[in-house]
Amino acid sequence: MSGRREDYLFWRLAHFLSNEGGYRLIRANENQTELWFENKKNKNARLIRLVRFDLDWANKIKRDIQILSVQSEKIRKHLFVKKLTVLNLYISTYLPVDDYEYLIENNELSNEKVTIETVVMANENTYEALKAVGQILDNQLDFQIDSDYDESEIVSLKTSIHKKASQQLKEERQLFEYSKPFFAYAFMAIQVIVFLLLEVNGGSTNTETLIKFGAKYNPLILEGEWWRFITPVFLHIGILHLVMNTLALYYLGIAVEKMFGRARFLWIYLFSGFTGTLASFVFTGNLSAGASGAIFGCFGALLYLGVVYPQVFFRTMGMNVIVLIGINLVFGFSVSGIDNAGHIGGLLGGFLATGIVHFPKKRRSLQQAGFVIITAAVVSTMLYFGYHSDRPEVVNNLAEKQMKKGEMEEAYRLLSDYVATDKGNEITYFHLSLLEIYREQYAAAKEHLQQAIRLNPDFHEAQFNLALLYYEAEDLEQAKHVQKALSLYEDEKYEALLKKLETQ
Numbered sequence: 001m002s003g004r005r006e007d008y009l010f011w012r013l014a015h016f017l018s019n020e021g022g023y024r025l026i027r028a029n030e031n032q033t034e035l036w037f038e039n040k041k042n043k044n045a046r047l048i049r050l051v052r053f054d055l056d057w058a059n060k061i062k063r064d065i066q067i068l069s070v071q072s073e074k075i076r077k078h079l080f081v082k083k084l085t086v087l088n089l090y091i092s093t094y095l096p097v098d099d100y101e102y103l104i105e106n107n108e109l110s111n112e113k114v115t116i117e118t119v120v121m122a123n124e125n126t127y128e129a130l131k132a133v134g135q136i137l138d139n140q141l142d143f144q145i146d147s148d149y150d151e152s153e154i155v156s157l158k159t160s161i162h163k164k165a166s167q168q169l170k171e172e173r174q175l176f177e178y179s180k181p182f183f184a185y186a187f188m189a190i191q192v193i194v195f196l197l198l199e200v201n202g203g204s205t206n207t208e209t210l211i212k213f214g215a216k217y218n219p220l221i222l223e224g225e226w227w228r229f230i231t232p233v234f235l236h237i238g239i240l241h242l243v244m245n246t247l248a249l250y251y252l253g254i255a256v257e258k259m260f261g262r263a264r265f266l267w268i269y270l271f272s273g274f275t276g277t278l279a280s281f282v283f284t285g286n287l288s289a290g291a292s293g294a295i296f297g298c299f300g301a302l303l304y305l306g307v308v309y310p311q312v313f314f315r316t317m318g319m320n321v322i323v324l325i326g327i328n329l330v331f332g333f334s335v336s337g338i339d340n341a342g343h344i345g346g347l348l349g350g351f352l353a354t355g356i357v358h359f360p361k362k363r364r365s366l367q368q369a370g371f372v373i374i375t376a377a378v379v380s381t382m383l384y385f386g387y388h389s390d391r392p393e394v395v396n397n398l399a400e401k402q403m404k405k406g407e408m409e410e411a412y413r414l415l416s417d418y419v420a421t422d423k424g425n426e427i428t429y430f431h432l433s434l435l436e437i438y439r440e441q442y443a444a445a446k447e448h449l450q451q452a453i454r455l456n457p458d459f460h461e462a463q464f465n466l467a468l469l470y471y472e473a474e475d476l477e478q479a480k481h482v483q484k485a486l487s488l489y490e491d492e493k494y495e496a497l498l499k500k501l502e503t504q
Helices: 004-019 058-079 101-105 123-137 151-176 183-200 207-213 218-222 239-260 262-283 292-308 310-316 318-334 340-357 365-388 392-404 408-419 426-438 442-455 460-472 482-488 492-502
Strands: 024-028 034-038 047-052 084-091 114-121
Touching (some): 004 024, 004 034, 004 047, 004 084, 004 123, 024 151, 058 084, 084 123, 101 114, 151 239, 218 392, 239 292, 262 292, 262 340, 262 365, 292 310, 292 318, 292 340, 310 318, 318 340, 340 365, 392 408, 392 426, 408 426, 426 460, 460 492, 482 492
Antiparallel strands (some): 024 034, 034 047
């Protein structure tokens, strides 16, 4: 028998897997006698290795499967899956002359994580082998195999398979090269310009300057300054913060904008920045700024790629993206001063924003509508919680309003009852101390100012008020506490008190 029959069978199977079985050609050797196919949806055989060579002895199969087992374990780790099943198909003119069935039936070269199902297909058992493969693939392979074939028929199958693989590769490349970036560069320029403006107006690490330029500051958001959900995206605290986020935007932002296009990127980036700030508003009371939430939104957009096109994602950037996200989150939880709530909020926002717009020139109307509903529910819930819970910022804001209206007793009852439940931040204790001074409860005021300083040692107003109380009580040694306040912030009142102490 001519080997052309087996060559035709080899390429006919390859054609079926590629054009009808939902598999993708992912690898071929130089002689095109070994082809690898992948289909994530088929758990019975995610990978198929199709081999065309003539077998003689069982040892040849054993050595080959041993090598295959090592290769498959590496692929399993690369695909980031717990278990992997590989269908290993040999197309041979004749079956091995000695006993080879024990290798296949006992599956002795498989392990707990990698299962290798081997089928040997030769002239003597073609239809039985096709039936066995069909059962594994859950698809009937009713090929009619003749004794011989013209070379042109084989060439036609090869051409069809390579055309399909080329088309799939082209579609993948189009996923990553849809548009030329513009807004990523624009945002980088804006970040630098705003940073320079901060520096010439008091410094990018100065609290008052950051608040003036729109940093996330919960009390002012609660007062109605809703734009602070967006403006922090363009502010950075210190040169290192600016450099790190600009580099991240250069690598991540450009990739996402090229993938999704300018309009979609603009939406993803700004919405992620908003959700990052919103999460920070809900879960932390600290002043914050930076593009980190929006940059994590770019990570979220890439994770959406992983959900919609998992094979493309894990074959290209998948593991790198997951590892980078993990490192950043672990670093955020390990190091103080990093707004991890903003990072997670941005990550979630980027994923949801991308789900709403999907990929360019592609529509999934029902799925996109679902993302709109989920996003609206998440944002509404977080806004409600942020504005209506008994968080310190909400209580402080209400007490401040009462104090401005002259409702001192109402404000005092509100704050004293609140701190009695072991809640409150440095602002809570500071406001309570002001009310206690108003009520001439100086000992309690001192105690609450000390608590405010313990919660925030850089709270210069609390440092000054405490020094002033000591001065009024003629405890001049303790009143020198004002030096700490002056070291944190230059103020005429602080300097005046220090001069009085130095003359006494």
